[in-house]
Amino acid sequence: MRPVPDPLSSTFAALADPTRRAILARLALGETSVGELAQPFAMSGPAVTKHLKVLERAGLISRGRAAQQRPAKLEPAALKAATEWLQAYRRFWDEKFDDLDAYLTRLQTEGEQK
């Protein structure tokens, strides 16, 4: 994997595309060749290869060296980092909303609605 200045941002940017998410979902089932990946998306090999390059730069997948097809494989570590970040973010907001809930109750009890 080539080092990138901001790994998590590359991960999220790579995940922001629905086709790339679908490719990852497919790869979750196992190592797959470019040809096999292209089929369900009605996409050309080069178009798939372009997406694979983005995913590879983000560390989300690796490519085999064998043969021309260079089968793609899911690399779970980058996904795990992104998921962990989102979970921490969710916890942050869950607690914030507990406070908002209490605040709203207080506002209405006081009858000081604005």
Next chain:
Amino acid sequence: MNDSVIDEPGVGYQVTIERTFAAPRELVFDAITQAEHLARWWGPHQFDVPFCESDPRPGGAIRIDMRGPEPYGTNPIYGEFIEVDRPDLFSMVLRGFEQPDGSWGIEHVTTFRFQDAPGGGTQMRMTTVVKQVSEAMLPALHGMQEGWSQSFEKLEAMLEEVG
């Protein structure tokens, strides 16, 4: 999964939180978008909001300073409202934790939608799409969590005070 959904199993790029509040839509909307309200609930115990400005109109700015006890210090958050349609929805971009190189530690677009809950009150659905997050942010985020859970222990006292 309780009240939150990561877009697709194992392939998270956005996070959605759903909550129901026992308050009318207008009040919930205002409590999240108006500075005078925001400053009152944004900071949990031990944290406060010494500065908060909010202009809930498309293109309007939002600024929140979140101040924690040492070693957290003050974290300024900057943002703009994108779409505002009271009391149905609003979206905003938020940026925080400016890095030494001038980039943002966190940048995300968050959309809030509100509708009347079937049993009364307001159903809120918040969706965040991450645009930018620095690896350097991870320790800060973990530290923050620790801060939250510590302050959580004092939540009970706070609720009494509030109630």
